[in-house]
Amino acid sequence: MNIIVCIKQVPDTQDVKMDPERGTLIREGVKSIVNPFDLYALEEGIRIKERTGKGTVVALTMGPPQAEEALKEAIAMGVDRGILITDKAFAGADTLATSYTLAKAIEKIGLPWVIVCGRQAIDGDTAQVGPELAAWLDVPQITYVSKILEIDEKKIKAERLTDYGYDVVEATVPCVITVNKEINEPRLPSLRGMMKAKRFKPEIWDSSSMNVDGRYIGLEGSPTRVIKIFAPPQKSGGEKHEGTPEELAKIIVKKFEKLKII
Amino acid sequence: MIDYFLTEEEEMIKELARKIAEEKIKAKRAYYDETQEFPWDIVKIMAESDLFRIFIPEEYGGFGGGVMSLTLAIEELSRGCAGIALAYAGTALGTFPILLFGNEEQKKKYLPRIAEGELAAFALTEAQAGSDAGNIRTRAEKRGDYYVLNGTKQFITNGGEAGIYTVIALTNPEKGARGASAFIVEKGTPGLRFGKKENKLGIRASATREVIFQDCKIPKENLLGKEGMGFIIAMKTFDYSRPGVAAQALGIAQAALEEATKYAKERVQFGVPIANFQAIQHMLADMVIKLEAARALTYHVARNIDKGNTKITKESAMVKCLASDVAMEVTLNAVQIFGGYGYMKEYPVEKLMRDAKITQIYEGTNQIMRNIIASQLLKEVK
Amino acid sequence: MPERELRVIKENCTGCGVCEEVCPYNAIGVINGIAVVKDNCVFCGICVESCAFEALELYEEKPEERMVPEGYSGVMTYAEVLNGELSRVSLEILSIARELAKKLNTNVTTLLIGHNIEKHAKALINHGADKVIVVDHSELNRFIDEKYAKIFVTAIEQFKPEVVIGSATAVGRALFPRVAALLKTGLTADCTEFDIEKETRLLLQTRPAFGGNIMATIKTEFTRPQMATVRPRVFKPLTPEERDGEIIKLEYEPYKESFVKQVIDVLITEGETLNLEDADIIVSGGRGVGSKENFKVIFDLAKELNAAVGASRAAVDAGWIPYAHQVGQTGKTVSPKIYIACGISGAIQHQVGMRSSDFIIAINKDPEAPIFDIADLGIVGDLFEVIPVLIKEIKKKKGE
Numbered sequence A: 001m002n003i004i005v006c007i008k009q010v011p012d013t014q015d016v017k018m019d020p021e022r023g024t025l026i027r028e029g030v031k032s033i034v035n036p037f038d039l040y041a042l043e044e045g046i047r048i049k050e051r052t053g054k055g056t057v058v059a060l061t062m063g064p065p066q067a068e069e070a071l072k073e074a075i076a077m078g079v080d081r082g083i084l085i086t087d088k089a090f091a092g093a094d095t096l097a098t099s100y101t102l103a104k105a106i107e108k109i110g111l112p113w114v115i116v117c118g119r120q121a122i123d124g125d126t127a128q129v130g131p132e133l134a135a136w137l138d139v140p141q142i143t144y145v146s147k148i149l150e151i152d153e154k155k156i157k158a159e160r161l162t163d164y165g166y167d168v169v170e171a172t173v174p175c176v177i178t179v180n181k182e183i184n185e186p187r188l189p190s191l192r193g194m195m196k197a198k199r200f201k202p203e204i205w206d207s208s209s210m211n212v213d214g215r216y217i218g219l220e221g222s223p224t225r226v227i228k229i230f231a232p233p234q235k236s237g238g239e240k241h242e243g244t245p246e247e248l249a250k251i252i253v254k255k256f257e258k259l260k261i262i
Numbered sequence B: 001m002i003d004y005f006l007t008e009e010e011e012m013i014k015e016l017a018r019k020i021a022e023e024k025i026k027a028k029r030a031y032y033d034e035t036q037e038f039p040w041d042i043v044k045i046m047a048e049s050d051l052f053r054i055f056i057p058e059e060y061g062g063f064g065g066g067v068m069s070l071t072l073a074i075e076e077l078s079r080g081c082a083g084i085a086l087a088y089a090g091t092a093l094g095t096f097p098i099l100l101f102g103n104e105e106q107k108k109k110y111l112p113r114i115a116e117g118e119l120a121a122f123a124l125t126e127a128q129a130g131s132d133a134g135n136i137r138t139r140a141e142k143r144g145d146y147y148v149l150n151g152t153k154q155f156i157t158n159g160g161e162a163g164i165y166t167v168i169a170l171t172n173p174e175k176g177a178r179g180a181s182a183f184i185v186e187k188g189t190p191g192l193r194f195g196k197k198e199n200k201l202g203i204r205a206s207a208t209r210e211v212i213f214q215d216c217k218i219p220k221e222n223l224l225g226k227e228g229m230g231f232i233i234a235m236k237t238f239d240y241s242r243p244g245v246a247a248q249a250l251g252i253a254q255a256a257l258e259e260a261t262k263y264a265k266e267r268v269q270f271g272v273p274i275a276n277f278q279a280i281q282h283m284l285a286d287m288v289i290k291l292e293a294a295r296a297l298t299y300h301v302a303r304n305i306d307k308g309n310t311k312i313t314k315e316s317a318m319v320k321c322l323a324s325d326v327a328m329e330v331t332l333n334a335v336q337i338f339g340g341y342g343y344m345k346e347y348p349v350e351k352l353m354r355d356a357k358i359t360q361i362y363e364g365t366n367q368i369m370r371n372i373i374a375s376q377l378l379k380e381v382k
Numbered sequence C: 001m002p003e004r005e006l007r008v009i010k011e012n013c014t015g016c017g018v019c020e021e022v023c024p025y026n027a028i029g030v031i032n033g034i035a036v037v038k039d040n041c042v043f044c045g046i047c048v049e050s051c052a053f054e055a056l057e058l059y060e061e062k063p064e065e066r067m068v069p070e071g072y073s074g075v076m077t078y079a080e081v082l083n084g085e086l087s088r089v090s091l092e093i094l095s096i097a098r099e100l101a102k103k104l105n106t107n108v109t110t111l112l113i114g115h116n117i118e119k120h121a122k123a124l125i126n127h128g129a130d131k132v133i134v135v136d137h138s139e140l141n142r143f144i145d146e147k148y149a150k151i152f153v154t155a156i157e158q159f160k161p162e163v164v165i166g167s168a169t170a171v172g173r174a175l176f177p178r179v180a181a182l183l184k185t186g187l188t189a190d191c192t193e194f195d196i197e198k199e200t201r202l203l204l205q206t207r208p209a210f211g212g213n214i215m216a217t218i219k220t221e222f223t224r225p226q227m228a229t230v231r232p233r234v235f236k237p238l239t240p241e242e243r244d245g246e247i248i249k250l251e252y253e254p255y256k257e258s259f260v261k262q263v264i265d266v267l268i269t270e271g272e273t274l275n276l277e278d279a280d281i282i283v284s285g286g287r288g289v290g291s292k293e294n295f296k297v298i299f300d301l302a303k304e305l306n307a308a309v310g311a312s313r314a315a316v317d318a319g320w321i322p323y324a325h326q327v328g329q330t331g332k333t334v335s336p337k338i339y340i341a342c343g344i345s346g347a348i349q350h351q352v353g354m355r356s357s358d359f360i361i362a363i364n365k366d367p368e369a370p371i372f373d374i375a376d377l378g379i380v381g382d383l384f385e386v387i388p389v390l391i392k393e394i395k396k397k398k399g400e
Helices: A036-052 A065-077 A095-107 A129-137 A190-201 A245-258 B008-025 B029-033 B040-048 B053-057 B069-079 B081-103 B102-117 B173-179 B230-266 B278-306 B313-343 B349-357 B366-380 C018-022 C047-052 C089-102 C118-126 C145-159 C170-183 C293-305 C315-317 C350-352 C382-398
Strands: A002-007 A009-013 A016-019 A024-027 A033-036 A057-062 A081-085 A114-118 A143-153 A157-162 A165-172 A178-180 A204-205 A224-228 A239-242 B118-121 B139-143 B146-157 B164-170 B180-186 B192-199 B206-220 C004-006 C029-032 C034-036 C056-060 C077-080 C108-114 C132-135 C163-167 C185-190 C192-197 C202-209 C212-221 C226-230 C246-250 C263-267 C281-285 C308-311 C338-342 C360-365 C376-382
Touching: A002 A036, A002 A095, A002 A129, A002 C004, A009 A065, A024 A036, A033 A036, A033 A065, A036 A057, A036 A114, A036 A143, A036 A178, A057 A065, A065 A081, A065 A190, A081 A095, A081 C018, A081 C382, A095 A129, A095 C170, A114 A129, A129 A143, A129 A178, A129 C145, A129 C170, A143 A165, A143 C145, A143 C170, A190 B053, A224 C047, A239 A245, A245 C202, A245 C360, A245 C376, A245 C382, B008 B040, B008 B053, B029 B081, B029 B349, B040 B053, B040 B081, B053 B069, B053 B081, B053 B102, B069 B081, B069 B278, B081 B102, B081 B118, B081 B146, B081 B164, B081 B180, B081 B230, B081 B349, B102 B164, B118 B146, B139 B164, B146 B164, B146 B180, B146 C047, B164 B206, B164 B230, B173 B180, B173 B230, B180 B206, B180 B230, B192 B349, B230 B278, B230 B313, B230 B349, B278 B313, B313 B349, B313 B366, C004 C034, C018 C029, C018 C047, C056 C132, C077 C089, C077 C145, C077 C170, C089 C108, C089 C163, C089 C192, C089 C226, C108 C118, C108 C145, C108 C212, C118 C132, C118 C246, C132 C145, C145 C263, C163 C170, C170 C185, C170 C226, C185 C202, C202 C226, C281 C293, C293 C308, C293 C338, C293 C382, C308 C315, C338 C350, C360 C382
Parallel strands: A002 A057, A002 A114, A057 A081, A081 A204, A114 A178, A143 A178, A239 C376, B118 B164, C077 C108, C077 C163, C108 C132, C132 C246, C163 C226, C185 C226, C281 C308, C281 C338, C338 C360, C360 C376
Antiparallel strands: A009 A033, A016 A024, A143 A157, A157 A165, A165 C263, A224 C212, B139 B146, B146 B206, B164 B180, B192 B206, C004 C056, C029 C034, C192 C202, C202 C212
16 A cells, blocks of 8 residues: 655755846755655655554655655655656656656556645646646546545545635545645654665666656657746835834825725 | 764764754744743654654663764754753753663663653752752652652752653751762652742743652652762763753854854945954954864763763863853854844844853853862862 | 757856856756756756856757647637636636737637536626537536546547636646646646747747746647646736627536545635635735734734735744745735735745735835835834834724
8 A cells, every 4th residue: 555755856946046137046055955845745645654554655756866865855754665767868857748757657656545746846836747647647636635634445535725715525546635735744854764864775767667658758748848938027116115103104004095995 | 164073873963953943943932932831842843853862772762872962962952942952951961860870670661751752850959059969958768668758959940841850869868968869750749749930031941940849759669879879970960961061052152153143244334244344253253263162172072971981070061161151252242243133032142142141050050160170170180 | 759958068168157056956067167067957948048158058859840730729718616606817817818819810718617607608708708618517516626627628629729728726726737638738837928929829828937036938839739827816807898609518428437536515714814816905924923913913904904814934834824824935826906015024935926916015124125125115114013003094094
C-alpha cells in the first residue's frame, strides 16, 4: 500500500530578486529548496501512514541529479523510500510532459493507495501537475485539500477549499490529492532521520528504465513553450505623507471621498 | 571564517538546532517573552526532532552524544531565544545527576522518558542558600522504605513544568554540607507543589518557580548515590552543565552581534551607514574578538569533557564566567549601536540584553566562579 | 528527439559572471574566465536575456515538421455557476474572448455545465457569447472534476475551438489541467494578458512566474486547443446588451466510471473570509499588527468600509489570523479597487498577491518599507494611532 508523494526541488524565490536597472533576476546565493507546498504533502503522506498504521511512504521527484537533495530531506522527515527520475531527455518539460513522466514512474511502481502533491510549485506557480497526473493515470482527484477527514483501503474523504468555503468530497482510491498549507504543520527532520538521510541513496530511474513514449517526454512532449521573458511592469510609488494621526486620517478620508467609497 | 572542525554528527545537530531556532522559535519569541507563557509547542518540536536524545546514552534511547553536541544545540537554540532554549538546557542540567550518579534501575526508569522529551529540573537553591549553597535547609528524613522531604527550593528553572526533579536535601543536618543527599522526585508525588511563576527581567519564556516539599514521601530507591554525596553530586553536575550556560551566553551574544552588524550597515546618519564610523567598527571588532575567544574556550573545554577529562572544574567555571561576561558586554554594546531604536521593544536587542544578565548569575554567580577558579589555580601552581 | 542546448559563444564571452548571478537554478558558472553550462540547465533563457555581450544562445534543432491539427476554429470559454449564481469571472473572460475572436475573425462559444443552469445562458449571450452549450443534469449539480472534465473533452472534440479560456478559480484550477492532459494539449495558467500573433493565429499567453519576479510569454504551437486560465478581476466584463445567440443543449448520459467520486457536503464560510478575491476593498494586516487581539483594529476598519480582511504571511504564520486570509504568492491573489496594507512591509511575495489592485494605500511606521514603492498613497505612521482616528473620521463623514 504505497503512499506516493511527488516533490520538486525549486530555487528559493525569496532569494530571487529583481534588479530594477537591468530588469533581470539577481540571485544572491540562491539555494535550492524542496518546494514549500511539497513539505506539506510529505507531512500529510507520513501522517496518513501514522494514523492508519498502514502504508509505505515513497517520495518521487523528477529533476537533475542534484534533486537527490530533495529526496534526502524527505527521508530525514521520515519517508520510507525515495526515487529520483532523471534523464537529459526529460529536461525542458512543461507541466504536461512532467505529469506524463511522473505517471509513467508511478505505473512502474504500481498504482498506489494514494498520491499526494503540493498545491503548486513556487517557480512555475501553475498548480497543474497534480490534476494532469490524475488524468494520465485515469484516477479521481481532489485539489486544494485542507483536511483529510477519513481514509481507508477503499476510499478517501476530504475537505477541499472552494471560492465560497469548503466542499466535503469523497473518492475511491487510488486518488490524487493536492494539498494546501492549511492541512498541517510539516515536521522538522529528526536527528535519526538526518542520520538516515546521510546514508541514503535514492533509486534512480532514467528514460530507459521506464516505459515512456518519446513523444510525450521532455521538450518534445511539451506543447507549451516560453518564447519571451521580461521584467514585470514596475509599479512606482505615489505620494507619501507624514504627520499627526489626525492629519494622516484626513488625507486618507479625502482620498476615499475622491475614490467614491464613502 | 573560522572552522570549528565539527564531526558530521555535530554538524547535523547544529544544523537541526539552527533550523528549529530560525523556523520555529524566531517567530514566537517575542510573544513568549511578553506573556511568559511556557513554550510547550516548541518543546514538542524539540522532542520530535530528537534533541533530547543528544545527551542520553544509546542504551536508554539516546544518541550518546556528549557535552560538545549539547553545547552546539544549546547555542543554536539560544541564538533563537535563550528563554525557550532553557526548557531544553534546564532539562540537561536536571538530568546530569542521574547520568553521572544514577544506578541501573534509576537510569532505566528515567532516562528514556527524558529522551522522549519529558522535562527535568535541578533543585538546589533556597531562599537563604544561593551562593552559600551549603546553607540549605530542606530535609530528607529516612522513614522505613521512604524518605520524607520538607522544605522549599527557590528560583527553580522548569519548576512546575518538569516531570522529573533532582533535588539536594539534608539527610543529616548536623553534618552541614556533608550531610546532604541527592534524590529524584516525580511531579505528581503527594506533598510536592509549586509556587507562583516568577516575573523576571529576562529569559521570560522559562518557567521559574518555588518547589515546595510538604511531607513529600518518596521511595528510598530514589536516592542518588549514597547519603552524604549530595554536594559532590551537585558540584560534579555543575562541572558538566556550566559549558551549557556558556553555550547559552554564546548564542545570545551571537544573535546580538549579528543584529548589531546588520543594523550598522542599514542605519544611515550624516549621509553614510554608521558602519562607516570607526567608533562603531571598533565596538563591533571588540564584540567579535571576545565572542570567538569565549566560543573557542567553551568548545575546547566541552571536547575535553567528552574525551574523559574529569579534572575540569576550573575550566568549566572559566567558560561559564567568560562567556556570560562577554554576552553581557556584547548585548549592551548591541543596544548602544542600535541607539534609540535599541531601547524599543519592537527591536530584538533589548531582549538579548535582558536575557544575557542571568547567565552571569545562575549556576553559580561569576563571583563564585572566580573564587573557584582562583582556588583551583592556587592548588595547581606549586 | 530534437536537441536543445544552451550554447556559449566563446568569442563574445567576457567572463563577467552576470549569467551566473541571474540563473535561478545555479546551472551556469564562470570557470577560467568563460561561462560554462552545467547539466541541470532547464533552458529557461533568463541568462540569454541578461547577457550584455550576446555570448549565450539557446540552440534548438529544428524538429521534424510538426503538423498543426486541422479544423480547429473559434474561441470557447467556460462559465462557472457557484451555488446557483453565475460567477462574475465567467462574464469577465467573455470580454477578452470577444476581443480575441475579433482578431481571429471567429466566434465565441461558452460551455455551461451544471443543473438548472439554462437560465444563465441569456446573461452569457448578453455579455458576449455567440453560442452557449448547455449541459444540464441533476448529477451535475455539484462540481465533480472527473465528470465535468469528460463533458468538457466531449464538447471540445465536437466543437473544436482553437482557443479555450477559463478562470483561475478553485474550479478552473482543478478542471482545466485535467482536461488539458486528457486532450494532451497545452495549458497556461494565471494569464494576465493575451494577444494574437497575426501570421500564425497563435494565442500569445503572458503570465507571471518565480513568484511574480518575471513575466513569461508562452505559445502552444502544435496542439489544439490552446488552453489558458485567467485570474479574476484581470479583465472587466463588457456592458451587457441585448444580443442574439444560440443555445445548444448537449445530452449528458450518466455513465459508470472505474472509480466513484461525490460531493458529500458543502460548507459555506460566512463573513470575513468570503471571497477575498471578489472584494472591492480589502484591509490587510501584517507583522506590524503584533498580535491576534490587535487584529481587531483591522477588522474594525474593514467593517466601516464594508471590506474584506486580508493578511500577510508573517501574520498568518504567527497564528494571529487564519490562512484563508493570506494574500501573497502562497496565499490568495487579489485585485480589488482598493487595497489598504497596514503594518505590512511589502516583501515581493506579498506584493505579487496584491500589486494589481487599482489603488494601494500603505500605512507603516517605517518610511523605508518596500510597500511604499508600490503604494499609490503612502502613510508613514503608527497604524494603532492612525486607524482609530481614521475610523472616527469615516464615521463622521457617514453621519453627515
